[in-house]
């Protein structure tokens with residue numbers, strides 16, 4: 360089906376949840392189905408999934424995210440287990456097993472911990488298990504946090520030597536200006552270099568459930584491209600677009616890798 364053997368797929372909170380804060384079951388099921396199908400075809404997929412805080416907030420019945428760090432950390436602890444239980448259920452329906460990997464930045468900066476993480480990823484992939492990664496929000500503080508899973512997904516892509524990083528967003532791709540405030544914004548299909556001008560055109564999150572917006576996606580793109588990993592931003596509304604992307608069709612925004620891996 361594809362020459363992309365190892366793929367990292369990142370999905371954001373706004374794709375996984377409704378505005379009510381509850382899990383979008385149809386999305387999560389479709390996403391699980393597509394990833395399981397890729398797994399069956401021999402493709403190695405790592406899923407980087409946000410949503411722990413958002414799902415926790417929904418489960419606790421809060422009207423909005425807590426403002427303080429400890430509240431977000433506690434909400435994440437509630438939501439992460441709920442999220443994994445949903446993934447476990449849906450992936451099992453399609454014959455796949457999942458594993459939870461929670462990372463912090465300092466794990467990757469320490470050689471021994473980094474090697475342990477790489478070994479765990481490799482072993483899980485050899486066993487055809489789908490690793491599902493999130494930041495370990497409960498122990499993440501200002502010094503050790505990634506803060507956003509866009510950056511984390513690019514780090515994971517480099518760590519496991521991925522061929523492709525797909526970021527599923529609540530929008531079709533990168534536009535020449537923020538479509539939330541410019542009705543004439545146009546989709547940019549291919550990016551060869553993340554220029555300063557592009558960075559300036561990128562705005563923040565588009566909803567109360569998203570963090571980072573396009574800024575963190577462009578930072579992720581830079582890291583991926585420099586490491587020889589192609590990156591594509593796709594709309595997560597339709598997880599089946601992942602097939603088109605892997606078939607080489609022009610969907611979303613493609614960031615061309617600078618060097619061979």
Ligand SMILES: Nc1ncnc2c1ncn2[C@@H]1O[C@H](COP(=O)(O)OP(=O)(O)O)[C@@H](O)[C@H]1O
Pocket residue numbers: 370371372373374527528529530532533534535536537538539560561562563564565566568569570571572573
């Ligand atoms: N130049 C841009 N092109 C596309 N989207 C942009 C741009 N600048 C800001 N955005 C905003 O980024 C949002 C996507 O990021 P985010 O809110 O973090 O959600 P997600 O985690 O689902 O990707 C879009 O909904 C959009 O409003």
Ligand SMILES: N[C@@H](CCC(=O)OP(=O)(O)O)C(=O)O
Pocket residue numbers: 370371372373408409410411412413435493494496506507508509568569570571572
């Ligand atoms: N670790 C946090 C995710 C932070 C994050 O990057 O969120 P998002 O912008 O939805 O990808 C969580 O699981 O809620």
